Amino acid sequence: MLSEEEKASLETATFGAGCFWCVEAVFENLDGVKSVESGYMGGETENPTYREVSMGNTGHAEVTRIYYDPKVISYKTLLDWLWRSHDPTTLNRQGADVGTQYRSAIFYHSDEQREIAEASKETAQSMFDSPIVTEITAASEFYIAEDYHQDYYKLNKSAPYCQMVIRPKLKKLDLE
Template sequence: MTLERITLAGGCFWCLEAVYEHVRGVHRVESGYSNGAHPSPNYEQVCSGTTGHAEVVRLDFDPAVVSLRELLEVFFTIHDPTTLNRQGADVGTQYRSAIYWHTEAQRALAAEVIREANEHHGGRVVTELQPETNYHPAEAYHQHYYARHPDQGYCAFVVASKVDKFLASFKRLVK
């Protein structure tokens, strides 16, 4: 089995992580920070908006089980790609919508999916498409956060609704 890797930013990484942990063919989901200037940022620095990093999830997936297109379809369903530097009440450049690619083939497919999403959203998609740079894993307490804290306020009200939307919309992809 040969795994591929893609890195996605779509608001709080807890939301994306919680959804992608339910996707069949996804073998590893890691929350982290990407595409900023600081060489080794921490959560407080990223939240300050001074490092330029986005909160991201890195997905290692088996393309023989789940395609990148399917992963991106999920991505464009569970976050709002039309709001610049925000998702709901989460505001700042760290919450931007972005696809950080690892191969030229991923870049080309992501560009096509962004074009399709842009048509669907009337030309308002602001999703950034860049190669992944300066990735740093988030602190251990952020990893698998929703799975460990489903009753925490933000998880119960924000994360759970994204997981529920995925489970209802993508039954064929659920583990």
């Protein structure tokens, strides 16, 4: 984890793209990304637990909060990776994960990020046959997920989910 001083010198991006374990594994592999935290955003319940979010009752999405150095990687480049790393055309679903907690979402932290995200979404549409359903919403309170969700792939590479879902995704993206 980064110190508050380190975080202050970086930019923040927050994305929802299905299970946060998969999203975290992708973005942790990119040069310029300094830290990725799995958590919850976009719901009504304060301090939700994984159990509450996974039941779909809180309104939160599973998200990753990404701290990055904009001198090394741009927000636009992060968005390019987002579009390539999940299916933004399926409403409230990524693979076998179904529910609003798995929705495709970009939570922007500034008007500039909103503008870049909207332009990126429009450009990315040409990559897909179906309409992109990714929501672009102002960032709200971020609730960090429980410790066992952090660095999940790095710490659990031999787990069946990591072997059957995350590893093939990373290989497809040439990140492993």
